[in-house]
Amino acid sequence: MENVLGYLKEKLGKEHFSRIKKIKNAAVHEFIARYVELCNPASVYVCTDSEEDLEYVRKKALENKEEALLSNPNHTIHFDNYYDQGRDKEGTRFLLPKGTDLGPEINSSEREQGLKEIHEILKGIMEGRELFVTFFCLGPNHSEFSIPAIQLTDSSYVAHNEDLLYRGGYLEFLELKEGEEFFKFVHSQGELQEAGLGLKVSKNLGKRRVYMDLEDKIIYSTNTQYGGNTIGLKKLAMRLAMRKADREGWLVEHMLLIGIKGPKGRITYFGGAFPSMCGKTSTAMLEGETIVGDDIAYVRNINSKAMAANAEKGIFGIIDGINTVYDPLQWKILHSDKEVIFSNVLINEGKPYWNDMVIKIPEAGINHSGDWVKGKKDEKGKEIPASHKNARFTFSLDSLENVDKKLHDPQGVELQGIIYGGRDSDTWVPVREAIDWEHGITLGGASLESETTAATLGCEGLREFNPMSNLDFLSIPIGKYIKNNLEFSKKLEKKPKIFSVNYFLKDKEGKWLNHKNDKHVWLKWMELRAYNEVNTIKTPIGLLPKYLDLKELFKEVLGKDYSKEDYEKQFKIRVPENLAKVERILQIYRTRVKDTPKELFLILEKQKKLLEETKEKYGEYISPEKFADYA
Numbered sequence: 001m002e003n004v005l006g007y008l009k010e011k012l013g014k015e016h017f018s019r020i021k022k023i024k025n026a027a028v029h030e031f032i033a034r035y036v037e038l039c040n041p042a043s044v045y046v047c048t049d050s051e052e053d054l055e056y057v058r059k060k061a062l063e064n065k066e067e068a069l070l071s072n073p074n075h076t077i078h079f080d081n082y083y084d085q086g087r088d089k090e091g092t093r094f095l096l097p098k099g100t101d102l103g104p105e106i107n108s109s110e111r112e113q114g115l116k117e118i119h120e121i122l123k124g125i126m127e128g129r130e131l132f133v134t135f136f137c138l139g140p141n142h143s144e145f146s147i148p149a150i151q152l153t154d155s156s157y158v159a160h161n162e163d164l165l166y167r168g169g170y171l172e173f174l175e176l177k178e179g180e181e182f183f184k185f186v187h188s189q190g191e192l193q194e195a196g197l198g199l200k201v202s203k204n205l206g207k208r209r210v211y212m213d214l215e216d217k218i219i220y221s222t223n224t225q226y227g228g229n230t231i232g233l234k235k236l237a238m239r240l241a242m243r244k245a246d247r248e249g250w251l252v253e254h255m256l257l258i259g260i261k262g263p264k265g266r267i268t269y270f271g272g273a274f275p276s277m278c279g280k281t282s283t284a285m286l287e288g289e290t291i292v293g294d295d296i297a298y299v300r301n302i303n304s305k306a307m308a309a310n311a312e313k314g315i316f317g318i319i320d321g322i323n324t325v326y327d328p329l330q331w332k333i334l335h336s337d338k339e340v341i342f343s344n345v346l347i348n349e350g351k352p353y354w355n356d357m358v359i360k361i362p363e364a365g366i367n368h369s370g371d372w373v374k375g376k377k378d379e380k381g382k383e384i385p386a387s388h389k390n391a392r393f394t395f396s397l398d399s400l401e402n403v404d405k406k407l408h409d410p411q412g413v414e415l416q417g418i419i420y421g422g423r424d425s426d427t428w429v430p431v432r433e434a435i436d437w438e439h440g441i442t443l444g445g446a447s448l449e450s451e452t453t454a455a456t457l458g459c460e461g462l463r464e465f466n467p468m469s470n471l472d473f474l475s476i477p478i479g480k481y482i483k484n485n486l487e488f489s490k491k492l493e494k495k496p497k498i499f500s501v502n503y504f505l506k507d508k509e510g511k512w513l514n515h516k517n518d519k520h521v522w523l524k525w526m527e528l529r530a531y532n533e534v535n536t537i538k539t540p541i542g543l544l545p546k547y548l549d550l551k552e553l554f555k556e557v558l559g560k561d562y563s564k565e566d567y568e569k570q571f572k573i574r575v576p577e578n579l580a581k582v583e584r585i586l587q588i589y590r591t592r593v594k595d596t597p598k599e600l601f602l603i604l605e606k607q608k609k610l611l612e613e614t615k616e617k618y619g620e621y622i623s624p625e626k627f628a629d630y631a
């Protein structure tokens with residue numbers, strides 16, 4: 001296009017053109033003009049960070065029937081197509097030049113071909129619709145963490161979500177200099193069809209695509225509405241950010257950030273990576289502690305300290321199972337006058353209901369399948385639950401009373417610890433500290449697995465490999481990603497300690513060995529460990545808590561007696577299971593990961609040998625106290 005500004009002026013009209021023109025960056029103008037021309041919307045609305053624009057987007061989401069109002073005037077419901085209820089793993093692809101790939105675990109397509117295909121899909125896709133141009137800032141504004149990003153979308157639902165989830169970035173763009181980097185997202189929900197409550201959902205799922213062009217830093221998403229596929233700033237931006245971090249020597253992690261209160265009012269910050277359904281959100285939301293983030297953390301070395309910031313400022317969280325007893329903080333927001341978008345829950349008389357919310361759920365209503373009654377079956381004869389397992393809520397962290405004061409701190413928070421947690425019925429103890437950073441990364445993060453639950457796959461106990469819980473979001477080869485993690489600590493003055501947790505240990509009869517609330521004790525123990533204020537027992541699987549320290553913490557934190565018997569059952573070192581795990585992980589890296597760092601193999605091999613020696617000397621199942629003097 002020869003005359004970019006001329007084209008925009010004509011297409012956008014005076015007011016909206018002036019908003020774009022104020023941004024003194026030709027690449028921004030070109031990007032917007034190119035996709036306005038290709039998608040050909042009837043009109044373009046350029047959002048600044050003003051309250052008026054936020055209100056406009058809210059209003060449009062209702063008018064366009066992407067959301068409907070609930071009886072609470074600050075709550076809305078959105079439905080996704082019955083077959084558009086989660087991330088489309090198959091359709092999500094990196095577009096890479098011929099002959100290159102990111103390894104067998106990461107989906108990709110040939111770039112030229114992929115770009116051609118997606119541009120064909122986008123051609124005229126917004127005809128008759130309004131296009132929203134929105135500007136955001138990933139990470140705190142005006143900080144070392146900040147990454148400016150533009151989202152183009154014809155979905156007011158997507159724009160509305162992003163307003164709740166991300167920091168406004170229009171001002172950031174006004175200061176953007178020529179040549180400075182920014183991320184770009186183009187989304188169209190495509191043609192729509194009617195669903196429950198007269199809401200409109202994406203129709204052409206056969207043309208659902210999420211294509212990621214790393215070279216031009218543009219991500220395209222079409223014919224889908226589900227947030228994980230469309231909210232560009234979330235998991236899509238994460239891939240671009242990881243490339244940037246790889247170039248610049250920092251980390252992009254699929255981590256919660258939490259502040260744990262210690263003695264004398266001190267707050268100690270932890271990052272935590274857990275695959276889905278492993279307790280991530282419930283850890284981030286621990287009552288009495290403070291939350292910085294629940295999903296995506298940027299971790300940078302600032303003045304030789306590991307500083308972390310939340311890329312986001314809101315939560316797009318799973319609503320299934322949220323109840324008053326275990327999730328009082330979330331429950332409160334979901335029943336308050338704060339702004340909430342619900343998706344794919346059951347609606348009855350203007351109220352939202354979801355599975356396992358403990359209070360009684362109505363036996364009829366409207367959900368993601370349309371009119372619903374208990375026992376309704378889908379086309380495949382499968383019973384449709386009241387709400388989808390992946391039904392979600394969106395709200396801003398600022399709505400929470402336990403939001404941490406440093407959420408928007410341009411310096412981030414200093415990490416004292418990193419936690420890796422999987423779903424594991426028989427191997428890992430409930431909490432342990434790694435003997436050093438490299439062990440923690442290798443035997444914790446890079447060895448993370450999660451057992452599938454019966455509800456999701458129909459067969460229980462399959463272990464899925466998910467290094468740092470980041471496998472789905474890697475945009476660099478796995479080995480390189482692990483190497484970056486190993487290297488990161490080398491230039492730090494004080495390295496965060498690395499912990500592993502497992503909330504899902506069971507006994508031989510299949511009974512849980514821990515109560516849901518026990519995690520709070522493990523967190524408080526880690527808080528003390530950050531300053532070496534309690535001792536540990538050095539065992540072949542790492543540093544374990546001492547019984548008496550835990551007993552004291554159980555009393556203090558939960559008002560409970562913690563028996564020696566429980567400690568022995570939970571913290572006994574299960575040598576055969578640990579050995580099997582090390583062997584399994586070694587095998588995965590040998591066969592599935594071409595660029596595994598040597599150091600990782602060395603640590604795993606050494607661990608294997610140590611476990612074998614331990615088995616010979618002490619047997620298969622060993623009390624940690626056997627190692628009180630172990631060196």
Ligand code: SPV
Pocket residue numbers: 086087227228229234235276295316
């Ligand atoms: C996850 O699945 O890890 C999420 C939700 O946080 S999504 O946005 O779908 O990625």
Ligand code: MN
Pocket residue numbers: 254295
């Ligand atoms: Mn996530």
